[in-house]
Amino acid sequence: MEFKRLANGLMMPVLGMGTWEMGGRQTPDSANDSKEINALRTGIDLGMTLIDTAEMYASGHAEELVGEAIKPYKRDDVFITTKVWSTNLRFNDLVSAMKGSLKRLGLSYVDLYLVHWPNPQIPLKETMSALEYCVEEGYTRSIGVSNFSAVLLLEAQSYLRRHLLVADQVHYNLIEQSPREDLLPYCEKNGVIVIAYRPLEKGQLSGKRNSVLDALATKYNKTRAQVCLNWLISQKNVVAIPKASRLEHLKENLWAVGWNLNDEDAARLGESFR
Numbered sequence: 001m002e003f004k005r006l007a008n009g010l011m012m013p014v015l016g017m018g019t020w021e022m023g024g025r026q027t028p029d030s031a032n033d034s035k036e037i038n039a040l041r042t043g044i045d046l047g048m049t050l051i052d053t054a055e056m057y058a059s060g061h062a063e064e065l066v067g068e069a070i071k072p073y074k075r076d077d078v079f080i081t082t083k084v085w086s087t088n089l090r091f092n093d094l095v096s097a098m099k100g101s102l103k104r105l106g107l108s109y110v111d112l113y114l115v116h117w118p119n120p121q122i123p124l125k126e127t128m129s130a131l132e133y134c135v136e137e138g139y140t141r142s143i144g145v146s147n148f149s150a151v152l153l154l155e156a157q158s159y160l161r162r163h164l165l166v167a168d169q170v171h172y173n174l175i176e177q178s179p180r181e182d183l184l185p186y187c188e189k190n191g192v193i194v195i196a197y198r199p200l201e202k203g204q205l206s207g208k209r210n211s212v213l214d215a216l217a218t219k220y221n222k223t224r225a226q227v228c229l230n231w232l233i234s235q236k237n238v239v240a241i242p243k244a245s246r247l248e249h250l251k252e253n254l255w256a257v258g259w260n261l262n263d264e265d266a267a268r269l270g271e272s273f274r
């Protein structure tokens with residue numbers, strides 16, 4: 001696995017595993033628990049030690065699955081990100097949500113704690129203060145946001161006194177390139193990692209007909225999914241978190257790492273989807 005350095009010095013794997021729809025959607029569904037735990041463990045064994053989850057996913061059951069999956073591993077061997085839901089952004093609510101996530105994950109700390117979505121009804125200053133408190137209490141090693149525009153990210157940063165926002169997790173892939181307009185340049189300039197969610201546009205990209213994508217897959221001897229993921233992670237401050245329950249997908253995605261599209265090919269591919 002390759003890593004990128006967060007602004008606080010922590011090293012984050014460039015490719016991780018998403019968990020949305022593992023253990024249910026909005027509500028828990030345990031029908032596939034052992035299959036999902038097996039997928040997560042296979043991914044970790046392959047080197048995809050970054051796992052992305054959230055208190056909202058399956059109402060906490062996704063976090064429970066992650067907790068079960070990582071039990072056999074040393075704490076330092078995995079990088080766990082979770083997120084606080086947008087209705088829990090008042091100071092006390094956020095701290096309770098953080099403790100709830102830790103309990104379900106079976107951990108004393110996570111590596112990265114994110115605000116899942118902004119909530120204009122709750123003062124951002126109060127939320128940022130609660131995030132800093134979580135770092136100081138040792139509940140999380142780093143803090144960040146998700147679905148924040150560059151303008152909102154800047155506002156959030158202005159309220160922080162002692163810690164840095166190290167990441168913004170946003171919808172980003174070849175089909176959804178809007179983060180390139182303002183957010184990516186801002187993050188690159190300010191040392192914020194962009195975590196690309198839905199990097200395969202829910203699997204659509206692997207079946208997408210695009211002559212440049214197909215030509216590059218042939219040129220680099222990679223699959224479409226591998227090229228699409230590499231297009232993201234070969235950007236300076238971007239990491240990606242595809243979700244894969246099928247082992248063949250996990251194995252395929254892993255080989256998005258360890259090589260790079262050259263700059264000219266990456267630019268041509270990006271243009272071909274615009």
Ligand SMILES: NC(=O)c1ccc[n+]([C@@H]2O[C@H](COP(=O)([O-])OP(=O)(O)OC[C@H]3O[C@@H](n4cnc5c(N)ncnc54)[C@H](OP(=O)(O)O)[C@@H]3O)[C@@H](O)[C@H]2O)c1
Nearest residue numbers: 018019020197198199200201202203242243244245246249
């Ligand atoms: N912060 C946010 O608001 C937010 C929003 C959405 C997502 N996320 C995070 O980002 C993660 C990824 O996004 P996502 O799950 O929405 O979409 P995604 O990763 O783009 O796509 C997942 C889908 O693609 C399939 N897939 C995986 N690898 C593949 C491959 N090599 N070839 C073909 N199909 C493949 C998976 O199938 P199988 O599962 O059957 O293998 C699954 O159906 C989520 O799981 C979640 O952790 C965050």
